[in-house]
Amino acid sequence: MIEIDRVSQVFQTSARSDHLALSDISLSVEEGAFVSILGPSGCGKSTLLYIVGGFVNPTSGIAKMKGKTITGPGPDRGPVFQEFALFPWKSVLGNVMYGPRQQGVRAVDAEAQSRALIEMVGLKGYENFYPKELSGGMKQRVALARTLAYHPEVLLMDEPFGALDAHTRTRLQNDLLNIWERDRKTVIFVTHSVDEAVFLSDKVVMMSRSPGRIRQIVDIELPRPRRRTELLLDPRYQKFVVDIERMFDDDDEAGPGA
Amino acid sequence: MTQRGALIARAAPVLACIGLLALWQVASLLLKNDSFPTAVEAIRAVPAILGDKEALINILASLRRMAVGFGVAVAVSVPLGLLMGRSRQVQAFFNPLLMVIYPVPKAALMPIIMLWLGVGDIAKTLVIFLGVSLPVIYHSFEGAKAVEEKMVWSGAAMGLSAAQRLVRIVMPAALPEILTGCRTGLVLALITMITSEMIARQSGAGNILFNALDMGQYDTVFAMIIIVGAMGICLDAAFERVRARLVRWSEPQFDMPLSFS
Numbered sequence: 001m002i003e004i005d006r007v008s009q010v011f012q013t014s015a016r017s018d019h020l021a022l023s024d025i026s027l028s029v030e031e032g033a034f035v036s037i038l039g040p041s042g043c044g045k046s047t048l049l050y051i052v053g054g055f056v057n058p059t060s061g062i063a064k065m066k067g068k069t070i071t072g073p074g075p076d077r078g079p080v081f082q083e084f085a086l087f088p089w090k091s092v093l094g095n096v097m098y099g100p101r102q103q104g105v106r107a108v109d110a111e112a113q114s115r116a117l118i119e120m121v122g123l124k125g126y127e128n129f130y131p132k133e134l135s136g137g138m139k140q141r142v143a144l145a146r147t148l149a150y151h152p153e154v155l156l157m158d159e160p161f162g163a164l165d166a167h168t169r170t171r172l173q174n175d176l177l178n179i180w181e182r183d184r185k186t187v188i189f190v191t192h193s194v195d196e197a198v199f200l201s202d203k204v205v206m207m208s209r210s211p212g213r214i215r216q217i218v219d220i221e222l223p224r225p226r227r228r229t230e231l232l233l234d235p236r237y238q239k240f241v242v243d244i245e246r247m248f249d250d251d252d253e254a255g256p257g258a
Numbered sequence: 259m260t261q262r263g264a265l266i267a268r269a270a271p272v273l274a275c276i277g278l279l280a281l282w283q284v285a286s287l288l289l290k291n292d293s294f295p296t297a298v299e300a301i302r303a304v305p306a307i308l309g310d311k312e313a314l315i316n317i318l319a320s321l322r323r324m325a326v327g328f329g330v331a332v333a334v335s336v337p338l339g340l341l342m343g344r345s346r347q348v349q350a351f352f353n354p355l356l357m358v359i360y361p362v363p364k365a366a367l368m369p370i371i372m373l374w375l376g377v378g379d380i381a382k383t384l385v386i387f388l389g390v391s392l393p394v395i396y397h398s399f400e401g402a403k404a405v406e407e408k409m410v411w412s413g414a415a416m417g418l419s420a421a422q423r424l425v426r427i428v429m430p431a432a433l434p435e436i437l438t439g440c441r442t443g444l445v446l447a448l449i450t451m452i453t454s455e456m457i458a459r460q461s462g463a464g465n466i467l468f469n470a471l472d473m474g475q476y477d478t479v480f481a482m483i484i485i486v487g488a489m490g491i492c493l494d495a496a497f498e499r500v501r502a503r504l505v506r507w508s509e510p511q512f513d514m515p516l517s518f519s
Contacts, residue, residue: 085408
């Protein structure tokens with residue numbers, strides 16, 4: 001589905017110095033897979049996601065979607081950002097309808113689909129609210145519905161639950177998995193939380209920083225559908241979490257310090 | 259707020275006006291200066307001006323120039339400011355230009371503009387246009403710069419072209435800031451309107467005011483100041499109502515957001 005081929009990204013931090021954010025990343029994501037990119041802040045994991053989204057052009061290397069080189073953003077790849085990035089001048093319904101309307105879906109149909117999506121993310125009754133009237137968790141639900149509304153083939157989630165409190169975060173993780181179980185869209189999910197990555201993913205791509213490289217790819221062979229309360233007691237789940245945390249600890253001891 | 263508190267809050271502007279007029283009346287009576295009529299004398303002269311056809315034509319001519327200057331300025335400045343906020347090249351080109359023009363009092367350009375364009379409507383409207391443009395450009399620019407990049411990206415992912423993103427995402431997102439600039443622009447339009455007519459007398463509210471000054475009709479001078487001031491207050495209040503309606507979605511609200519994940 002998505003092929004990332006020897007991608008490097010250099011940011012110019014000042015006139016004379018460059019920062020190598022991503023170094024020689026190659027990765028492929030199969031259709032229908034839930035893949036997390038896990039790493040400490042500053043490892044370039046979000047940048048990698050932005051390259052797939054077409055928002056950032058890589059300094060070298062190429063990213064492909066279904067065999068076609070990615071040159072810019074498109075509705076086949078739908079982002080969900082940590083900052084929500086809702087349109088504040090639009091109501092909840094207006095936000096969710098925006099994508100379908102842009103794609104030429106008739107207003108009546110777009111509205112019907114959007115109302116159904118709003119219900120699916122648990123916000124029935126809030127259609128006419130403005131973003132400023134919603135809590136962080138509700139905003140992120142709207143953002144997810146807004147992206148799902150234009151039927152992207154891949155969801156690009158950039159630390160989507162990073163700005164939420166622990167309780168809200170857990171609820172949204174559960175709801176995301178439930179929604180994902182219905183159509184098993186391809187998801188690339190950026191996070192710095194080990195348990196979030198293990199809980200959600202089929203595959204965890206561990207990254208190390210300075211420069212950002214792929215450290216290791218771990219296949220999370222846990223049965224689905226996953227129930228959080230069951231998983232927390234499951235020794236296999238616990239082992240994945242502990243193993244991954246140990247690997248990061250080793251890096252910190254060997255590396256230039258966290 | 260208590261009912262009494264609300265009543266005081268509503269009465270406050272009226273009380274302030276009455277207080278100011280009373281202060282004026284007392285000061286004028288104490289100073290006994292011919293060029294400083296009392297508030298009562300000035301207010302008495304207002305109906306005479308508003309009842310005079312010639313004066314009304316003058317005032318309407320002023321308002322028309324102001325409306326045209328303001329309208330054209332907003333139509334040009336908003337797109338320019340937004341483009342500057344989104345494109346480094348456009349910003350690099352226009353920023354130095356604007357920095358040079360910014361501190362120049364626009365009315366000071368009036369003599370040169372008169373030399374080129376005469377003393378008619380075009381010259382005066384141009385000065386108003388210049389006066390209004392800068393705050394509107396500046397606020398549109400700042401507004402566009404502050405638009406969250408991820409919001410623009412979200413639009414790009416939905417398939418909006420660069421031009422569509424500017425009009426349909428950057429502009430509405432920057433609207434509160436743009437309208438703040440327009441409000442400043444509206445007041446500046448009034449100021450430049452009067453000053454342009456002070457320099458190029460021919461018609462207009464400024465013409466009445468400064469002719470009366472020349473002839474020593476001080477009650478008319480102060481009556482005109484009251485009229486122009488009232489026009490400014492009414493325009494600003496009307497604009498503020500429209501503005502508040504357009505950006506209701508962005509106003510901070512006092513009740514807490516719903517607590518629900």
